Amino acid sequence: MQFVPWQSIADWKCIACGYCCKLYSVVLKFPEWLRIVKSFGVEKTVAGLNQLYLKRASDGSCVFLCNFGSTYYCGLQNMKPIACKLWPFKVLTEPKYGQARQAAFDYNGMKLFIYADTMCSGLRYGTPTWEFNHITLREFVELAVGIRQTQSKSTSNLAFAYPLQVRRFGIL
Numbered sequence: 679m680q681f682v683p684w685q686s687i688a689d690w691k692c693i694a695c696g697y698c699c700k701l702y703s704v705v706l707k708f709p710e711w712l713r714i715v716k717s718f719g720v721e722k723t724v725a726g727l728n729q730l731y732l733k734r735a736s737d738g739s740c741v742f743l744c745n746f747g748s749t750y751y752c753g754l755q756n757m758k759p760i761a762c763k764l765w766p767f768k769v770l771t772e773p774k775y776g777q778a779r780q781a782a783f784d785y786n787g788m789k790l791f792i793y794a795d796t797m798c799s800g801l802r803y804g805t806p807t808w809e810f811n812h813i814t815l816r817e818f819v820e821l822a823v824g825i826r827q828t829q830s831k832s833t834s835n836l837a838f839a840y841p842l843q844v845r846r847f848g849i850l
């Protein structure tokens with residue numbers, strides 16, 4: 679994992695490549711784990727020594743990952759864990775990955791530091807656009823501090839297949 683400060687990113691849009699859902703184990707908060715277990719069964723999760731995770735399929739991808747050809751979707755949607763909602767960004771109160779000035783972000787007087795994981799295919803590097811700075815990143819911050827749950831700019835807008843995906847997992 680390598681992180682870059684947000685001021686080196688021109689823009690970010692999820693292109694639904696599914697790479698993140700194949701690459702990492704998703705850590706669950708206890709309430710998230712409980713909701714998922716109640717809806718899908720405990721077998722869709724894994725208990726580690728100190729943490730709870732989403733189960734991964736034999737190819738390493740999350741068991742809730744769905745696809746239409748080369749376009750990937752999350753089958754959890756309205757139960758999507760916060761770790762997934764925030765990826766590829768880290769919203770921190772300390773400049774953990776360096777370059778503090780480039781990572782600094784002011785949110786209504788709250789001093790934060792934002793970095794992005796360079797493994798994400800949706801990052802475009804350069805000078806941040808107004809929309810990325812004032813709309814997209816603010817949404818990530820609001821998700822991170824818990825004043826927002828719904829996603830708009832922080833997820834793929836290729837959502838036309840969503841109803842099919844949730845049917846597959848028995849929500850509808």
Ligand code: SF4
Nearest residue numbers: 692693696698798800
């Ligand atoms: S967040 Fe990034 S890596 Fe994950 S599906 Fe979207 S573009 Fe791909």
Ligand code: SF4
Nearest residue numbers: 699740742743752762
């Ligand atoms: S819960 Fe959804 S977003 Fe998170 S890893 Fe699984 S498929 Fe991807």
